[in-house]
Amino acid sequence: MxxxxxxxxxxxxxxxxxxxxxxxxxxxxxxxxxxxxxxxxxxxxxxxxxxxxxxxxxxxxxxxxxxxxxxxxxxxxxxxxxxxxxxxxxxxxxxxxxxxxxxxxxxxxxxxxxxxxxxxxxxxxxxxxxxxxxxxxxxxxxxxxxxxxxxxxxxxxxxxxxxxxxxxxxxxxxxxxxxxxxxxxxxxxxNLKTKIVEVIEASPEDLDIEEADIVVAGGRGVGKDGRFEIIHELAAALGGSVAGTRPVVDWQTLPYERQVGQTGKTVTPQLIINCGISGANEYTAGMEKSRNVVAINIDPKARIFRFTDLGVVGDVHKVLPSLIERLKKEKAVKERA
Ligand SMILES: Cc1cc2nc3c(=O)[nH]c(=O)nc-3n(C[C@H](O)[C@H](O)[C@H](O)COP(=O)(O)OP(=O)(O)OC[C@H]3O[C@@H](n4cnc5c(N)ncnc54)[C@H](O)[C@@H]3O)c2cc1C
Structure with a gap:
């Protein structure tokens, strides 16, 4: 057969x-x-x-x-x-x-x-x-x-x-x-009972983290409020969605629906960039099935590095500005071409 x-x-x-x-x-x-x-x-x-x-x-x-x-x-x-x-x-x-x-x-x-x-x-x-x-x-x-x-x-x-x-x-x-x-x-x-009247494009940053292809996640190591802005900037430069760990949600720097982990959401994007996140079990349970995992952490022994395809040992506030600048330059070159 x-x-x-x-x-x-x-x-x-x-x-x-x-x-x-x-x-x-x-x-x-x-x-x-x-x-x-x-x-x-x-x-x-x-x-x-x-x-x-x-x-x-x-x-x-x-x-x-x-x-x-x-x-x-x-x-x-x-x-x-x-x-x-x-x-x-x-x-x-x-x-x-x-x-x-x-x-x-x-x-x-x-x-x-x-x-x-x-x-x-x-x-x-x-x-x-x-x-x-x-x-x-x-x-x-x-x-x-x-x-x-x-x-x-x-x-x-x-x-x-x-x-x-x-x-x-x-x-x-x-x-x-x-x-x-x-x-x-x-x-x-x-014979359809429904029809599409209008398609309204969401900004990638507002995308539900469970649906996003690219997720930029920030943890306690990034810092509160104004210091967390760098995560939004990177997400905007990559066309990604912003997520965070529980401490960041507890600070009310991000709303609960952006929390990844055991008591948050499970994400499976093509790319996740974990910034200033230690990689506690309760967090990684919600992201370990992501396709490409990047982490930036000052501690070379951080647990998050066990889950990464690419790990950067460094301070997020030093690493990310140059990455964002580079992405913006590349975008400008593409737009001119
Ligand atoms: C029942 C239960 C359920 C839980 N559910 C969840 C959940 O759903 N999601 C969740 O996230 N947590 C959850 N938690 C909490 C979890 O155990 C961790 O406490 C939490 O994930 C830690 O978040 P974090 O990595 O942001 O902070 P931390 O563990 O404090 O890690 C911060 C990291 O940032 C690094 N760092 C500091 N400064 C910098 C810098 N300038 N640049 C780069 N790196 C830096 C540090 O080296 C450190 O590794 C749960 C806990 C319990 C008990």
Missing amino acids: TMDIYIWVHHREGLIEDVTFGLAAETSRIISEKGEIGTITAIAVGNNFVDPLRHLGLYGVNRVVHFKGREADRYQGEYYAAILAEFMQQENPFAFLMAHTDETADLGPRVAALKGLGIVTRAIDLKLGLHDDVVAIRPIANGHLSEEMYFQCPPPYLVTYLPAVLNIPEPGSGKDAVVMEIEMAKQVSQ
Whole structure:
């Protein structure tokens, strides 16, 4: 039997995001562990992809189903879900895997509801048992526990993965994927119950820390109030969101919704910069799944350095001003080019 698995193509204005390659790698793992012949179908919605979609073949994708047209320019959950549900009517994949983002946290449950599928969100693993058990594992209690969710329904199984657990593979030497282009059906869009009236862009600094790709976090070592301004400056220069440790929230330098940790939020950004943070267990529980971790601390023995990809031993008030200046200069050069 052939096992067909769909993956969602995550992209930003046509630039395919790394998590898509991570999903392809995860799918190859599932197929080979099950020891079956399998195919990977990537589902892409959008126009003007920067890299040709057929190149997804380098990551093991066999086929790309590419929905395009005017309606593909902007995400509309109700519409996208209707299109996908209609397409899946003709096929019966084993699973549909997505990285858990703002968009798929909305889209996944919509598709599952329309098609009556089982769904597990924010998973960190998917296991196929000997007796055809399909189990998705996901963290609970801020990562202190994990729960095993058994699907008690037939396929397709819909799973969204925490982005940080998806390992990004190097491109292989696979064949080009076959691309099937589909014009998005206008008739579905006419029956929608909701429509987007306006899109208002938030300043990156105001983004919910759980949703941000870049987080700049400050701790007691940065200092209160005016001294904490440097964290806001770095976040603005990087287009990141500001977060902090509990002492910073206790000082009321940041509101509670910006606290990372056991009694705060869990963040999984692409990049987190920890400034003047010791790395207490209660803090790291909320950020250790971040993809790239940087820390700046005057104490070379600080626990935070155990979690970092790049550590800088130094005073934040000496290190950050030169970093911010450099980022601003680079931004100005880019804007002039
Ligand atoms: C039940 C419970 C739940 C908790 N939940 C949370 C939680 O959700 N989130 C959380 O954050 N904490 C939580 N805590 C508190 C936690 O135990 C730590 O006390 C807290 O994380 C420490 O914050 P910090 O790293 O900012 O401060 P500190 O531990 O005081 O560390 C400050 C660091 O800054 C460095 N430093 C000082 N000056 C500079 C400088 N100029 N430049 C560079 N580095 C400098 C120091 O070397 C030090 O490592 C919880 C505690 C308990 C008991």
